Amino acid sequence: MAENCRGYFLGFDFSTQQLKALAVDESLKVVLEEYVKFDTDLPEFKTYGGVHIHDNKVTITSPTAMWIKALDLLLDKMKKSGFDFSKVVALSGDGQQHGSVYWKKGARNKLTSLSPDKPLYDQLKDEFSIPESPIWMDASTTRQCREVEAAVGGAMRLAEITGSRGFERFTGIQIRKIYQTKQEAYENTERISLVSSFAASLLIGDYAPIDFSDGSGMNLLDIRTKSWSAEVLEACAPDLASKLGEPVPSHQVIGNISSYMVSRYHFSPDCKVVAFTGDNPASLAGLAARQGDIIVSLGSSDVIFLWLPSATPGLTGHILVNPLDPESYMGLICFKNSSLTREKIRDLYAEGSWEKFEQLLKAAPKGNHGNIGIYFDTAEVQPVVMGTFRFNENDEQVERFSNESEVRAVLESQFMARLVYARKCGLQIGPDARVIATGGASVNKAILQVIADIFNSSVYVTDVPNSAALGGCYRAKHAWQGLDTPFTDVVKNHPDPVCVASHTPGVEKIYDLLQARYEKLEEMIAANYENKIV
Numbered sequence: 001m002a003e004n005c006r007g008y009f010l011g012f013d014f015s016t017q018q019l020k021a022l023a024v025d026e027s028l029k030v031v032l033e034e035y036v037k038f039d040t041d042l043p044e045f046k047t048y049g050g051v052h053i054h055d056n057k058v059t060i061t062s063p064t065a066m067w068i069k070a071l072d073l074l075l076d077k078m079k080k081s082g083f084d085f086s087k088v089v090a091l092s093g094d095g096q097q098h099g100s101v102y103w104k105k106g107a108r109n110k111l112t113s114l115s116p117d118k119p120l121y122d123q124l125k126d127e128f129s130i131p132e133s134p135i136w137m138d139a140s141t142t143r144q145c146r147e148v149e150a151a152v153g154g155a156m157r158l159a160e161i162t163g164s165r166g167f168e169r170f171t172g173i174q175i176r177k178i179y180q181t182k183q184e185a186y187e188n189t190e191r192i193s194l195v196s197s198f199a200a201s202l203l204i205g206d207y208a209p210i211d212f213s214d215g216s217g218m219n220l221l222d223i224r225t226k227s228w229s230a231e232v233l234e235a236c237a238p239d240l241a242s243k244l245g246e247p248v249p250s251h252q253v254i255g256n257i258s259s260y261m262v263s264r265y266h267f268s269p270d271c272k273v274v275a276f277t278g279d280n281p282a283s284l285a286g287l288a289a290r291q292g293d294i295i296v297s298l299g300s301s302d303v304i305f306l307w308l309p310s311a312t313p314g315l316t317g318h319i320l321v322n323p324l325d326p327e328s329y330m331g332l333i334c335f336k337n338s339s340l341t342r343e344k345i346r347d348l349y350a351e352g353s354w355e356k357f358e359q360l361l362k363a364a365p366k367g368n369h370g371n372i373g374i375y376f377d378t379a380e381v382q383p384v385v386m387g388t389f390r391f392n393e394n395d396e397q398v399e400r401f402s403n404e405s406e407v408r409a410v411l412e413s414q415f416m417a418r419l420v421y422a423r424k425c426g427l428q429i430g431p432d433a434r435v436i437a438t439g440g441a442s443v444n445k446a447i448l449q450v451i452a453d454i455f456n457s458s459v460y461v462t463d464v465p466n467s468a469a470l471g472g473c474y475r476a477k478h479a480w481q482g483l484d485t486p487f488t489d490v491v492k493n494h495p496d497p498v499c500v501a502s503h504t505p506g507v508e509k510i511y512d513l514l515q516a517r518y519e520k521l522e523e524m525i526a527a528n529y530e531n532k533i534v
């Protein structure tokens with residue numbers, strides 16, 4: 001493929017709260033950034049944080065058609081801004097992991113014959129057998145987790161095959177619930193996409209395949225053979241393989257842009273579309289991460305992930321196929337109570353101001369006088385617990401802290417939890433490890449300082465917070481240049497991460513003790529509350 005093309009590389013990020021587009025030129029200079037925020041730009045869907053939280057508080061979905069309308073809006077905004085679509089030589093993208101889209105019978109006929117005179121939304125909004133897509137925040141499927149684990153020989157066996165034990169948000173588990181509770185709709189479904197492959201389908205004008213990396217977040221893909229595990233599919237729902245299509249390597253060119261996009265937005269008909277993947281695998285690419293880096297993504301979910309040379313599945317966290325090298329892997333641990341929880345504490349105790357939040361944080365000493373607060377506004381991934389729990393230095397439960405202690409407590413407990421689970425996943429943070437922060441909250445230096453102190457490591461950022469969308473650009477460029485070009489060459493102009501926070505000498509004594517208390521207190525609340533919510 002062309003070496004030094006004079007074109008653009010475009011990346012889409014279908015995340016929980018918004019749809020983003022980023023484009024770079026062949027020197028990796030950003031030439032476009034555009035957004036559609038679901039709650040405010042598409043208020044007719046009445047989402048909060050891009051989602052619908054159902055009355056039982058554990059069923060959480062997003063309207064599939066909202067994502068379609070967001071793409072119409074985004075492309076129109078790009079067109080109005082004068083973006084030259086004809087210069088895009090390759091594109092890719094990502095979607096929030098685990099979410100699923102259910103195309104009803106006959107939808108493919110519509111998808112492959114779209115009229116360029118009308119928006120995608122007008123033509124596709126009624127083509128889904130399940131109009132509300134289950135997404136990664138859902139925690140209503142604990143029973144299905146245990147059923148699928150039992151069917152294949154236990155939690156560890158499921159982890160050995162698919163890289164994870166049964167997790168509530170994982171797609172295969174969600175499909176089992178849909179088969180059990182909406183069987184007619186399931187049988188009226190001709191294709192099940194992930195959010196990533198659904199987005200790619202809108203761009204190629206046909207069903208796009210699921211890639212190995214995002215497919216690793218389904219409890220369905222055998223992460224060693226990179227094919228659907230027949231026994232796990234059977235444990236979830238009948239005739240599932242025909243609805244999923246064949247998975248492909250994440251670097252695969254899956255086709256050219258659709259004639260709809262050429263006619264309506266003047267893309268070049270030769271524009272290549274590279275398989276879309278999950279948002280976290282895309283960030284691994286967008287950060288130009290290397291083995292040894294520890295990525296802390298601070299967004300709607302906080303996620304820790306890292307490049308792994310081999311698969312080491314366990315009962316904590318997840319092993320995914322690496323999006324940049326199908327023979328390598330990616331370790332990942334996800335936490336649901338993240339940015340929205342931090343924002344809630346900011347609104348409750350810091351008058352809604354990050355500046356006030358930072359002042360209060362500094363007013364409380366590191367270690368917070370021994371106060372520990374655990375804030376699970378929505379059922380957490382691990383443990384599956386919901387509620388707010390405050391403990392004083394004597395491990396006595398209390399109703400409330402001072403405002404400054406509430407602020408410090410939410411950050412210290414969140415990042416102690418992240419370290420606890422990362423260690424359970426086998427993560428070792430060596431003296432020269434780079435902790436690279438990304439995501440919306442990575443612009444908040446106060447938060448990064450807490451991470452540096454608790455992780456006992458320096459924290460770096462790059463100046464591109466939209467690492468997932470940027471990962472789409474980089475992956476498109478890699479496929480365009482040809483896979484015999486090492487990815488490190490493709491991203492050689494990527495800005496080096498900059499150290500923005502260093503560990504405070506001596507605080508490890510404080511946090512070693514606090515961390516040990518945190519683990520015991522979390523185990524105690526989990527024992528008392530596990531699964532009481534479903």
Ligand SMILES: O=C(CO)[C@@H](O)[C@H](O)CF
Pocket residue numbers: 015016095096097098136169217278279280300301302303332333334
């Ligand atoms: O569930 C997650 C990862 O396993 C989340 O990070 C979602 O990908 C967020 F969209």
